[in-house]
Amino acid sequence: MEKLKLETPDLTQQNIDRIAELFPSAITETKDENGKLKRAINFTVLKQLLSDEVVDGEECYEFTWVGKKQSIIEGNRPIRKTLRPAKEESKNWDTTENLYIEGDNLEVLKLLQNSYMNSIKMIYIDPPYNTGNDFIYRDDFKVSREEYEDEIGVYDEDDNRLFKNTETNGRFHSDWCSMMYPRLQLARNLLSDDGVIFISIDDNEVDNLRKICDEVFGEENFVSLITVNRTSEIATNNVVQKSEYCLVYSKMYFNFFVKGKTKYTISRGTVGNAKQTMPVIEFPKGLRCNNIKDGTYQETRKIIGSSENIENIDVIVVENGKLKYPVRLKAKWRSSNDMRNFFINNCQPTVAKISGIIEEIYFEGDRFMPQIKKLTYEKISSLINYNKRGSNDLASLKLNNIFDFPKSVHLIKNLISICVEKEKNSIVLDFYSGSSTTAHAVMQLNAEDGGNRKFIMVQLPEATDEKSEAYKAGYKNICEIGKERIRRAGKKIEEELEAKSNKGDLFDDEEEVKTVDTGFRVLKVDDTNMKDVYYSAGEYSQQMLLNLESNIKEDRNDMDLLYGVLLDWGVPLSLPHTTETIEGKRVHFVNEDNLVACFEESVSEAVVREIAKRKPERVVFRDSSFSSSPEKINVTEIFKTLSPDTSVKVI
Numbered sequence: 001m002e003k004l005k006l007e008t009p010d011l012t013q014q015n016i017d018r019i020a021e022l023f024p025s026a027i028t029e030t031k032d033e034n035g036k037l038k039r040a041i042n043f044t045v046l047k048q049l050l051s052d053e054v055v056d057g058e059e060c061y062e063f064t065w066v067g068k069k070q071s072i073i074e075g076n077r078p079i080r081k082t083l084r085p086a087k088e089e090s091k092n093w094d095t096t097e098n099l100y101i102e103g104d105n106l107e108v109l110k111l112l113q114n115s116y117m118n119s120i121k122m123i124y125i126d127p128p129y130n131t132g133n134d135f136i137y138r139d140d141f142k143v144s145r146e147e148y149e150d151e152i153g154v155y156d157e158d159d160n161r162l163f164k165n166t167e168t169n170g171r172f173h174s175d176w177c178s179m180m181y182p183r184l185q186l187a188r189n190l191l192s193d194d195g196v197i198f199i200s201i202d203d204n205e206v207d208n209l210r211k212i213c214d215e216v217f218g219e220e221n222f223v224s225l226i227t228v229n230r231t232s233e234i235a236t237n238n239v240v241q242k243s244e245y246c247l248v249y250s251k252m253y254f255n256f257f258v259k260g261k262t263k264y265t266i267s268r269g270t271v272g273n274a275k276q277t278m279p280v281i282e283f284p285k286g287l288r289c290n291n292i293k294d295g296t297y298q299e300t301r302k303i304i305g306s307s308e309n310i311e312n313i314d315v316i317v318v319e320n321g322k323l324k325y326p327v328r329l330k331a332k333w334r335s336s337n338d339m340r341n342f343f344i345n346n347c348q349p350t351v352a353k354i355s356g357i358i359e360e361i362y363f364e365g366d367r368f369m370p371q372i373k374k375l376t377y378e379k380i381s382s383l384i385n386y387n388k389r390g391s392n393d394l395a396s397l398k399l400n401n402i403f404d405f406p407k408s409v410h411l412i413k414n415l416i417s418i419c420v421e422k423e424k425n426s427i428v429l430d431f432y433s434g435s436s437t438t439a440h441a442v443m444q445l446n447a448e449d450g451g452n453r454k455f456i457m458v459q460l461p462e463a464t465d466e467k468s469e470a471y472k473a474g475y476k477n478i479c480e481i482g483k484e485r486i487r488r489a490g491k492k493i494e495e496e497l498e499a500k501s502n503k504g505d506l507f508d509d510e511e512e513v514k515t516v517d518t519g520f521r522v523l524k525v526d527d528t529n530m531k532d533v534y535y536s537a538g539e540y541s542q543q544m545l546l547n548l549e550s551n552i553k554e555d556r557n558d559m560d561l562l563y564g565v566l567l568d569w570g571v572p573l574s575l576p577h578t579t580e581t582i583e584g585k586r587v588h589f590v591n592e593d594n595l596v597a598c599f600e601e602s603v604s605e606a607v608v609r610e611i612a613k614r615k616p617e618r619v620v621f622r623d624s625s626f627s628s629s630p631e632k633i634n635v636t637e638i639f640k641t642l643s644p645d646t647s648v649k650v651i
Helices: 011-022 043-049 068-076 105-111 173-190 206-217 336-346 390-395 409-420 437-449 478-498 542-547 558-569 605-613 629-642
Strands: 027-031 037-041 081-085 099-102 120-125 133-137 161-166 191-201 222-236 239-250 257-266 297-299 315-319 327-332 360-364 371-379 383-385 427-430 454-459 521-527 577-582 585-590 595-598 618-621 647-650
Touching: 011 027, 011 037, 068 173, 081 105, 081 558, 099 478, 105 173, 105 454, 105 521, 120 173, 120 409, 173 191, 173 206, 191 206, 191 409, 206 222, 206 239, 390 409, 390 437, 409 437, 427 437, 437 454, 437 478, 454 478, 558 585, 558 595, 558 618, 577 605, 585 605, 595 605, 605 629, 629 647
Parallel strands: 099 454, 099 521, 120 191, 120 427, 222 383, 427 454, 595 618, 618 647
Antiparallel strands: 027 037, 081 521, 133 161, 191 239, 222 239, 257 371, 297 315, 327 360, 360 371, 577 585, 585 595
């Protein structure tokens, strides 16, 4: 039952509503005196609509909204945050190369800039669709809680507003655009030059998202707007929505195709004949091939390979002037011209035209009978059908009804195959990871094709509704759901691989692999490890500094400090690290010699010399590890003598 308003009508809003009916293009968004968004009239546009002459003012093509400039500032603003390891919540901490990061993704993207700049091959995200039922991340860190006390919202400990974007506040486009813009700016920095981003979206914001991406990635780097047919139907405005979209942009360049079927062509020619001895075959520069069977070798010139480190063949197996046995020699040319020239010079009949990618040739007996394997490539369709519900993927892991609208593993796996099918050591990032479908898809695809792709999942630990099935099952936030999903999916993959059975529902082909990385390191966003004095020592007097025992917070341990250093120095967070005791002091070695850290007090010269003898790339100590300036100078001199290329720093 509706309540009486007991107040006079808002005639201004009624007039705006009337104008909106006649001139919808004149309606815009602005802020009131309290900073709240509201509908308003763009009077310049309205004047032009009512005039048959050009209204004064310069015109330009632009896409803007209330808060755009502030969103750009927030994307560029530095933060004093760090990532703290949670080893007890991780799986296979010492060996895994996968990461699961808990925290606001804007902060996480900023923290990853040094370590993963230009390193991510693929990003997939499924951000809020602005449907009137999403959490929108507010990024104005200067806004106090009191200024928004009349709004329904949730605040984190730093007074950043995470508000429910309900139907009652109009689902303002400005808030949504302000959320997406800085995150996409930072995401672009992380992509490799041939990297690709896939963004799931629906009708509510697809137009705005494309305009934002045109600005961030460049209109020329638009790849496709893929229509994805859904298994579930949603009715809006009396229209049954059976599809949504996946917007695709590249960083700089991207060949948008996938491997199709393999075709074979036999080109019969001879080098010599059955009555003549088999000549030594010299392959052209640019041919790359793998080793053949062991046997008696007759040398030919070396083949100069590429940077791919594929072993070169120096010889063809010959015995008594003839091939000892049929030889299968895998080979690949850098270009079809190299291959064509080889055939012209060595074979009859001449091969006039070659297309496709040449992968294998064969030698049988005394005859040179190349079988050309052509790997055809197909363009991607702008329409993708997937008939597997994401909820079924969760149900197969006994995680029924704990997450709304999860994406399908089948869908994400197909998207990953598009851009990292060949590069099986690539990194895949998802900074709206939700139930961790992307992590599941990466592990499954690795199991199917023997890849070693790594994933980085990022998720805000948004609390689950106390009435939800997830909460009743013990999952207090979304991150707990995501981590458990990765554990269960990984275990299922391991069990099927161990049984050497591909008959389960996880695998689409019969290719066998030995191991898959199903672990992950959990890292959590937190305030900086350092006290305020570290950043503003000039504001403290000498006596105040003497009273401070350390510039590092008391609740931080060696692992916290190590990962803070990795972030600051731009070292990947997935590298293996070990700890040794040298002269009674704990010393951490990251990837053997990429970085060495010692955060102990009173580090002796013997410890410094032993570290220097290892010739690491980087070394870091605590500033308080050395009690005097002469000791610090001595450390510098030791490294100049024993390891002059080492970069030495203190915290």
